[in-house]
Amino acid sequence: MNKILKIGLGLLFLSLPFASTLADIxxxxxxxxxxxxxxxxxxxxxxxxxxxxxxxxVDMVTVYIKDSDQKVYIVPSIYANALSLYNNKIKGTDITIxxxxxxxxxxxxxxxxxxxxxxxxxxxxxxxxxxxxxxENKKNDEIQFKWQFNTYCVTELSYLSVEDAYSDNCINKIxxx
Numbered sequence: 001m002n003k004i005l006k007i008g009l010g011l012l013f014l015s016l017p018f019a020s021t022l023a024d025i026x027x028x029x030x031x032x033x034x035x036x037x038x039x040x041x042x043x044x045x046x047x048x049x050x051x052x053x054x055x056x057x058v059d060m061v062t063v064y065i066k067d068s069d070q071k072v073y074i075v076p077s078i079y080a081n082a083l084s085l086y087n088n089k090i091k092g093t094d095i096t097i098x099x100x101x102x103x104x105x106x107x108x109x110x111x112x113x114x115x116x117x118x119x120x121x122x123x124x125x126x127x128x129x130x131x132x133x134x135x136e137n138k139k140n141d142e143i144q145f146k147w148q149f150n151t152y153c154v155t156e157l158s159y160l161s162v163e164d165a166y167s168d169n170c171i172n173k174i175x176x177x
Contacts, residue, residue, distance in 0.1 A: 025102040025109065027061065036075075036134045038107040041066050045102075050086070060084040061100075065134065065145045075145045078113060078132055085111070090122060096162045097121050105175060108133060111147055112171070114162045117154060124158035127165040131174050151177050 025034060029049065033042035044064040051057045062084045063075040077085050078100075088098040098115040111132040118125035135148035153170040 023104040025104055027102070034102065034109055036063065036065060036109045037136070039068065041068065044072070058086045058088065060086045063134075067136075067143060067145075069143070071143075073143060073145045075134060075147060078111065078130075078147045078149075085113075093122070095122060095160060099162045101166075103175060110150065110175070112174070114165060116159075116162060124160045126157070127155045127159055127162055127168070127170070129153055129155075129165075129168075129170055129174050131177075 027045060027047040029047050032045040032047060034045050035041065036043045043066055046062045046064075048060050048062075049057050050060050065073045065075055067073060074083060076083055079085070085100050087096055087100070089096050098113070100111060100113045103110050103112050113130045113132065115128050115130075116125045117128050130152040131150040132147040133150055134145055137144045137146065151174055153174045155165055155168045155170045157165075157168060159165040159168075
């Protein structure tokens with residue numbers, strides 16, 4: 001067996017545990033059903049497109065949790081003063097400076113956010129990946145859900161667009177913690 005084949009097989013076997021425990025959740029535009037907190041009750045995720053005034057648009061995602069009390073609660077965005085998650089591009093370019101994905105990890109769905117780090121976002125920069133999961137807070141008789149920050153990592157390599165960094169090893173580190 002030649003060296004290249006041995007290395008390839010070794011890499012394949014090393015990636016199997018990672019591949020079997022994680023799944024990138026692809027959202028369709030409209031209503032999606034995902035169990036974020038592992039309670040067996042499907043939660044509602046609405047993906048939409050919002051046109052902006054400069055002839056571009058952003059994808060927006062709003063998450064609603066259906067709790068065991070059969071009530072539906074909105075989960076505010078990780079972004080300040082926003083109810084929806086959204087991607088962000090530099091005006092007039094294809095450079096994405098922030099983005100997000102939902103990743104299924106065992107019995108839990110986590111939010112993986114990505115954002116460019118640095119002063120000149122039109123040039124390649126490191127990318128900061130952050131992991132969040134939904135947490136439930138009870139105050140008196142009121143229930144609130146929010147995205148709870150878990151952990152983060154910053155890529156050693158620099159990327160022009162956040163989308164280019166999703167294959168970086170930094171993601172393995174953040175998801176496997």
